[in-house]
Amino acid sequence: MIKWLGIRWSFHPLFVLVMIASLATGFFSELLTLFLIVLVHEAGHVITARAFGWTVREVKLLPFGGVVEVDDASGLPAGQEALVAIAGPLQNLWMGLAAWGCGQLGWWDAEWAEYVWKANMMIGLFNLLPIYPLDGGKLLQAAFSYGFNYFAMMKWTARISIALSAMMIVFSLLIAFRPNGGIQLNLLAIGIFLLLTNWTYYRNIPYLFVRFLMHRDRVAARAAARGAYARPLFVSGKQPIGSVMRMLWREQYHLVYVMDPGGQGARVVPEERLIDRYLTERDPHRAVMELI
Template identity: 55%
Template structure:
């Protein structure tokens, strides 16, 4: 564990196991290079995140990238999350280009240059898969949150990630299932199982993640009020529960809750802070929205 500029850097046990295996098989130089590529990949994420003022508490390095623990959580804009996510694969692009240049000038052998180019390509493309917590999964969530509610974004992201990580596990054992001579693909199986378990936990924690999103709405509201912004109305009936109304919130929007009769008569209009605070203070999500006025 190393702490550098306020961020704790750790190596995930999965990476340690692969490193020990590489020593036994004589591929330590290749793995050390992979470690360096992954480290620079994560530096790209951290540099852009801190450029936006995020607090990055910890980065865990994995064989295919890393997992960053960010203090700001769901309170950051989707655009910032997308830029932070894409910053990692962009590091692999310039490193692959540099490896090609070193190979062309003869400073590196053609074989080693091709290895580094291939390793960067694999890391970048794998991380762009739409599976959480990979960069592609974060890009997927950022895009979804621009088009649908945040609660639905969490659910769709979890389901897609579970399906694709499960498919990765099946693909890894497919040769064995068909009785092929190549057998199981151990590296792909280990990574697939890791992603499957991670997303299984993520799916179970959706209520907590949504609650964290709600607790950050005060910061979001202040940001909108400071610079001025359009308010996106949410129209609900007087029988709507607070929980149902909260699930209609979008990530980068400020909301006004309009309680309306079926006839079209407006009974009340309240800012989103009133709804969020009403829920957080008494923790009764099944209360009707209209009760907040009584």
């Protein structure tokens, strides 16, 4: 692990295995090229994230890209998340076009130029697969933020990512049954990594959701700064407070209308009051009316 520009940069064990395999088979120049491509790809994420004022803590490099860890990611706007995600594949686009152009102009050996632009296209397109934490998965998550509440967004992102990761594993094994085929070990390893990552993500959703609630004050501050309308939520007084919390949307500030059991009236409660009660209440199944 090294520290550069105030950010920790580290190699994921999967990248280390690829490095060892490349060195053992004599593909040192290809390994160095892959490393530089991945580094520029991640630099695109980091530069864009810092332009938005994000605090980037660590970058973990993988054979197909990397994972940028930022502070309080759950409280960041979905639009910014999408732009940071797409910034990586855009680096592969210009690098691939530049390599292709160098080959066409005769500045590079044609075979080497072809390798570089194909490697860039492969890494860029692979990262656009809608599997978390790939860039495509983050774009999917950002898109879901406009169609689902935050809890449902996390669940659907994880479910789709798990399904597609499993399909990747199956595909890597089925290739072995083709004529002159063999198991695609690289694809298999990446598929297993993504499957385990998303399975862990799915199991940690309750804890990630609590972190999301702890940073809801930022949403309120942004809404107040731009004079945005509050989004009303109508709930029954008998509804468990845990289910009410799961109705919160990522970038919307809510006023919660708690209806009386008889439906004769409602109490208007700002979301931060309910969030505070939820975080301090030991029983998430208690009715909202009991807590206010």
